[in-house]
Amino acid sequence: MTPPAQQDGRRLRGERTREAVLTAAVAMASVDGLDGLSLGRLADDLGVSKSGLFAHWRDKEELQIATVAWARKQWQANVVQPAYAQPEGVRRLFAVHEARLAFYAAGILPGGCFFAAVEPELDDHPGAVRDCLVTAKREWLGFVRTLVEEAVVLGDLVPAADPDLLTFEIEALGAGAIFHARLVDRDDALDFSRRAVLHRLRALVTDPSLLPEG
Amino acid sequence: MTPPAQQDGRRLRGERTREAVLTAAVAMASVDGLDGLSLGRLADDLGVSKSGLFAHWRDKEELQIATVAWARKQWQANVVQPAYAQPEGVRRLFAVHEARLAFYAAGILPGGCFFAAVEPELDDHPGAVRDCLVTAKREWLGFVRTLVEEAVVLGDLVPAADPDLLTFEIEALGAGAIFHARLVDRDDALDFSRRAVLHRLRALVTDPSLLPEG
Numbered sequence: 332m333t334p335p336a337q338q339d340g341r342r343l344r345g346e347r348t349r350e351a352v353l354t355a356a357v358a359m360a361s362v363d364g365l366d367g368l369s370l371g372r373l374a375d376d377l378g379v380s381k382s383g384l385f386a387h388w389r390d391k392e393e394l395q396i397a398t399v400a401w402a403r404k405q406w407q408a409n410v411v412q413p414a415y416a417q418p419e420g421v422r423r424l425f426a427v428h429e430a431r432l433a434f435y436a437a438g439i440l441p442g443g444c445f446f447a448a449v450e451p452e453l454d455d456h457p458g459a460v461r462d463c464l465v466t467a468k469r470e471w472l473g474f475v476r477t478l479v480e481e482a483v484v485l486g487d488l489v490p491a492a493d494p495d496l497l498t499f500e501i502e503a504l505g506a507g508a509i510f511h512a513r514l515v516d517r518d519d520a521l522d523f524s525r526r527a528v529l530h531r532l533r534a535l536v537t538d539p540s541l542l543p544e545g
Numbered sequence: 546m547t548p549p550a551q552q553d554g555r556r557l558r559g560e561r562t563r564e565a566v567l568t569a570a571v572a573m574a575s576v577d578g579l580d581g582l583s584l585g586r587l588a589d590d591l592g593v594s595k596s597g598l599f600a601h602w603r604d605k606e607e608l609q610i611a612t613v614a615w616a617r618k619q620w621q622a623n624v625v626q627p628a629y630a631q632p633e634g635v636r637r638l639f640a641v642h643e644a645r646l647a648f649y650a651a652g653i654l655p656g657g658c659f660f661a662a663v664e665p666e667l668d669d670h671p672g673a674v675r676d677c678l679v680t681a682k683r684e685w686l687g688f689v690r691t692l693v694e695e696a697v698v699l700g701d702l703v704p705a706a707d708p709d710l711l712t713f714e715i716e717a718l719g720a721g722a723i724f725h726a727r728l729v730d731r732d733d734a735l736d737f738s739r740r741a742v743l744h745r746l747r748a749l750v751t752d753p754s755l756l757p758e759g
Contacts, residue, residue: 362669454727455576499737503721513668523713
């Protein structure tokens with residue numbers, strides 16, 4: 332029998348391998364899409380055995396689903412969580428947009444954004460992977476919408492602000508930063524995206540001092 | 546010797562085949578991306594011989610480049626041209642956005658938008674195909690920017706309107722319609738995109754009667 336401590340050690344190493352592989356998979360998919368993922372390529376890149384990876388994911392679809400889940404965690408940690416440092420209302424709402432742009436600016440993923448790369452790839456291909464992307468997108472849009480509603484309830488934004496429309500605008504102007512950055516100009520893209528959302532919020536804010544000047 | 550009339554007939558049939566194949570290729574790429582294109586699949590779909598297609602394009606890259614050029618022509622005919630029915634200035638600028646949304650709403654491409662599908666696919670892959678996409682995007686953004694500048698010069702938009710920023714916003718809110726439509730809700734997406742651009746232009750227009758009410 333294997334002693335419990337040794338079992339824990341193995342489980343930990345297994346969990347660490349799993350996380351390292353998924354981090355590499357999110358990065359790879361941000362460049363080549365989810366169809367470009369393969370256990371063989373990941374094993375090569377990470378210098379681990381392919382059979383070891385099959386212990387975690389039986390097939391490509393399982394790996395793709397786990398990759399989407401890991402990208403959501405990464406987005407949560409980098410974009411959603413930092414915004415809670417700001418008080419509820421329009422300041423937190425704008426902080427989320429700034430955190431998103433900071434995540435892009437830091438170049439954490441070689442392709443810029445996992446979701447911007449794989450949503451267009453999968454949107455016409457029904458199945459379990461697309462379902463995960465739809466769930467992730469609805470969760471993200473729901474989160475932004477809640478922040479807008481809180482800002483209206485608190486009186487930071489005028490009552491006429493339309494939470495669904497404003498959520499669409501913030502999402503489109505945020506994703507637009509990636510598409511502009513990757514094909515036209517990276518610095519312009521981040522600057523335009525920030526100013527565009529700031530303009531939109533300034534038009535709806537009740538107290539301009541709640542938003543930055545520039 | 547082949548008589549001239551017969552030669553013309555062949556050339557015409559050749560040109561017609563070429564256009565039919567490229568139209569199918571743009572539609573196919575709007576769903577599966579440019580990497581998903583193959584002369585074999587196109588030949589099967591159109592019921593023509595694969596060797597006949599090789600007479601037009603020697604390899605996949607040539608076909609991909611011709612497909613991007615054809616998609617630009619399609620965009621020109623469906624989105625750019627109709628706007629010239631409106632007078633120069635902010636009316637023509639908003640007409641371009643409405644023509645884009647009408648093109649999406651008509652479902653002319655099974656994947657919604659060729660460029661929204663293939664730009665994220667190719668943006669991290671340097672080469673001749675990506676170069677064509679960059680040229681197409683710069684041409685499109687340059688066209689929108691010119692319309693913005695004309696609207697400022699004519700006095701339709703306030704002098705403080707920033708042509709580069711407004712071009713970024715119109716492009717992001719237009720592309721956002723496709724991403725929202727394909728994964729969340731199609732009708733909402735077109736409505737939000739229209740209202741978002743209208744809001745943005747209303748904030749900058751000198752004479753509100755130049756823009757539609759709703």
